[in-house]
Amino acid sequence: MAYGEALTALADPTRRSVFEQLIGGARSVGEIASDLPVSRPAVSQHLRVLKEAGLIGERRVGTRRYYSLRRDGLVELRNYVEGFWEEALASFKAAAERGDKDEASDG
Amino acid sequence: MAYGEALTALADPTRRSVFEQLIGGARSVGEIASDLPVSRPAVSQHLRVLKEAGLIGERRVGTRRYYSLRRDGLVELRNYVEGFWEEALASFKAAAERGDKDEASDG
DNA sequence: CCTATTGGTAAGCAGTAACTTACGGTAAGT
DNA sequence: ACTTACCGTAAGTTACTGCTTACCAATAGG
Numbered sequence: 407m408a409y410g411e412a413l414t415a416l417a418d419p420t421r422r423s424v425f426e427q428l429i430g431g432a433r434s435v436g437e438i439a440s441d442l443p444v445s446r447p448a449v450s451q452h453l454r455v456l457k458e459a460g461l462i463g464e465r466r467v468g469t470r471r472y473y474s475l476r477r478d479g480l481v482e483l484r485n486y487v488e489g490f491w492e493e494a495l496a497s498f499k500a501a502a503e504r505g506d507k508d509e510a511s512d513g
Numbered sequence: 514m515a516y517g518e519a520l521t522a523l524a525d526p527t528r529r530s531v532f533e534q535l536i537g538g539a540r541s542v543g544e545i546a547s548d549l550p551v552s553r554p555a556v557s558q559h560l561r562v563l564k565e566a567g568l569i570g571e572r573r574v575g576t577r578r579y580y581s582l583r584r585d586g587l588v589e590l591r592n593y594v595e596g597f598w599e600e601a602l603a604s605f606k607a608a609a610e611r612g613d614k615d616e617a618s619d620g
Numbered sequence: 621c622c623t624a625t626t627g628g629t630a631a632g633c634a635g636t637a638a639c640t641t642a643c644g645g646t647a648a649g650t
Numbered sequence: 651a652c653t654t655a656c657c658g659t660a661a662g663t664t665a666c667t668g669c670t671t672a673c674c675a676a677t678a679g680g
Contacts, residue, residue, distance in 0.1 A: 488591075
């Protein structure tokens with residue numbers, strides 16, 4: 407059920423940029439913000455959403471906080487996508503074998 | 514780049530319900546709405562967003578319109594998820610081999 | 621200590637998103 | 651033709667979201 411929060415978190419373009427910055431590895435808040443056209447507090451807020459969605463984690467060193475992707479969160483999101491992907495494929499196949507033109511899978 | 518619209522489309526819970534109803538196959542607007550706690554026009558609006566995101570297609574028969582998932586849209590979304598999944602895995606592995614504790618992949 | 625660095629939180633604001641009701645438009649049935 | 655069923659669109663309202671500025675807490679270093 408947590409994939410809902412994950413999808414919501416990744417819906418916003420800015421927040422998705424934050425997320426994608428972390429694909430390569432951990433980064434501090436300042437580093438992340440320096441690559442974005444919004445203020446640092448805005449980045450903090452985005453990080454909070456991503457964290458509550460389980461997509462990222464935090465590690466403190468000194469006054470800095472390094473954020474990085476959480477494997478569990480990614481797995482959950484991936485499982486959701488793979489899940490309906492498999493189901494949809496099965497539906498497509500079943501419809502095709504019935505000769506249905508219902509499906510707009512070709513459109 | 515269209516995965517952005519797809520993620521935005523799937524972010525809303527009601528719209529995600531609409532989407533998930535279509536996994537099993539094509540449905541008419543009325544059928545979809547009857548399983549949801551919102552009005553039919555609201556469903557129409559959600560369908561439009563999903564359609565513009567490339568996730569669903571439409572087929573008209575009589576006065577009814579059957580909506581169903583579009584394979585291409587699903588592929589795009591799946592590719593996005595698989596993409597950062599692979600990259601993230603590589604990053605995790607590299608970090609682990611460096612002995613980094615940067616990554617919060619375990620948290 | 622005092623200051624600088626780093627970053628989270630609060631308050632406020634503007635934009636947008638989701639919903640409703642009301643209406644229009646098309647196809648099927650009588 | 652008239653009615654019914656089905657559905658999209660328009661207009662308006664409410665609520666939320668993302669942003670900014672201002673402020674505060676914690677650590678590091680002189």
